[in-house]
Amino acid sequence: MKAHLTHLFEQALEQLKKDGLFSADTDVLPQINHTRDARFGDFACNLAMQLAKPAKQNPRVLAEKIIAALPASEHVDKVEIAGPGFINIFVHKASRFAVINQILEQKADFGRSQIGQGQSVQVEFISANPTGPLHVGHGRGAAYGAALASLLRSAGFQVSCEYYVNDAGRQMDILATSVWLRYLDFCGESFAFPSNGYQGDYVQDIAATLHRENAGLYHHAAAAVFADVPADTPDGGDKELHIDGLIKNAQQLLGDKGYRAVFDLALNTVLADIKRDTQAFGVNFDQWFSERSLTESGIVEKSVNTLKEKGFTYEQNGALWFRSTEFGDEKDRVLVRDDGRTTYFASDVAYHLNKLERGFDKLINIWGADHTWLCAACTRCNDGAGRGS
CATH class of the missing domain: 3.30.1360.70 (Arginyl tRNA synthetase N-terminal domain)
Structure with a gap:
């Protein structure tokens, strides 16, 4: 009317x-x-x-x-x-009641239009880090994203729903190392679990699976695991340096193959749980996009080099920064840390470049209500908490 x-x-x-x-x-x-x-x-x-x-x-x-x-x-x-x-x-x-006859006549087609006919839209939502189960807070992004996708489809848009899987970076290394340490518990080793490790029962469950399927294959003595690792916070140390030292030792002791086996078991177990939850919630994704694939395909390096070539970066304190304040941001963002590792933000730049190269007409990101670029000024970690945090 x-x-x-x-x-x-x-x-x-x-x-x-x-x-x-x-x-x-x-x-x-x-x-x-x-x-x-x-x-x-x-x-x-x-x-x-x-x-x-x-x-x-x-x-x-x-x-x-x-x-x-x-x-x-x-x-x-x-x-x-x-x-x-x-x-x-x-x-x-x-x-006033004419619409009722219209609804009865059109049935499921009532309210639909072809406003978006011929246009493709990608809607990315939830995208919580696969370092633990989804919680009730992620339901907001799930409901909002799924409803928006349905609305767009009703308006004639060709919609692709996507979950960005943060399966690379420091937080995933912390998860893999946490699982391995709990596995060592099952092997009989005794030590203080790091205060910055993942503490949930699901970590114990994954570690139990690792031990059940591999027995002592990945067993190393606690003395070797904690060798030359900085003290944890309860001992007056630095919990970040402590967990980083444990990650480094895990990678060295297990080797590429062993560490990848632990890493993939943790990732795939948590990801399978996330997929079960989203499906039970009535949310289905057309694409589960791997962050790790960005690094393996070289697009992260490509995107960073593109920003360099266009003059949007500068070096400071050994790190490479993006001049994001020139685009309305509150502060510039680190792309490459002082130790040469790229940041979560750099992967995100590469991910959006990949989205654009896939030819979508419109891109919609739905992030957590409290999402922010955490630790952006820190050149040591700067992993953030994930879109759905």
């Missing part, structure tokens, strides 16, 4: 242009709103007040001319002027 009334007032405006009351380039969209009180009609329009100044007329006088120019409509019972120049519209009672 609002669309119908808007069209009536647009026709009235065109007629007044022909009558010479307004210039041909006068372009105002009539605003139709529900009235707060049914005594003043069903809808109200403030077009007379919008146009009073360019027409150089009193709003109420102009409202009378607008009403006189309104085309007849079987849906409109009467039109009145109120207050300083509001135009109140009373709709026929039968017309």
Whole structure:
């Protein structure tokens, strides 16, 4: 009904242009709103007040001319002027329920359109780090993303739903190392678990699977595991340096093959749990995109080099920074740490370059309500907490 009334007032405006009351380039969209009180009609329009100044007329006088120019409509019972120049519209009672017949006739097609026909849209949502199970907070992104995708499809868009899997970076190394340390518990080793490790029961479960399927294959003495590792926070040390030292020793002791086996078991177990939860929630993704594939394909290096070539980077304290403040950001962001490792942000730049290269017409990112680029100024970690955090 609002669309119908808007069209009536647009026709009235065109007629007044022909009558010479307004210039041909006068372009105002009539605003139709529900009235707060049914005594003043069903809808109200403030077009007379919008146009009073360019027409150089009193709003109420102009409202009378607008009403006189309104085309007849079987849906409109009467039109009145109120207050300083509001135009109140009373709709026929039968017309108020006409939509019911339309719904019954169109059934599942009711409300659908082809506004987006021929356009492709990618909607990325949830994308929580696969370092643990989804929690209730992730349900917000799941519900919002799935609803938006359905709405876009109803409007004729070709929609692709995507979950970005952060299967690379320091947080995943912390998960893999945490699983391995719990595995060593099953092997009989005794030590203090790092305060910055992943503590959940799911880590114990993955470690139990690792031990059950591999027995002592990945067993190393605790003395070797903690050799030359900086003290943890409870001992007056640095929990970040402590966990980084453990990650380094895990990689050296297990070797590429062994470490990758532990890493992949942790990743695949958590990811399978996430997929079960999203499916149970009624959310299905067309694509589960691996962050690790960005590094392996070389697109991270390519995107960083592109930013360098365009003059959007600079070096400071041994790290490479992106001049994001030139694009409205509150501070610049680290792309490459002082130890040569790329940041989460660099992977995100590469990921969006990849999205653009896939040819989508529109890209929509749905992030967590509290999402931010955590630790952006820190050149040691700067992994952030993931989109869905």
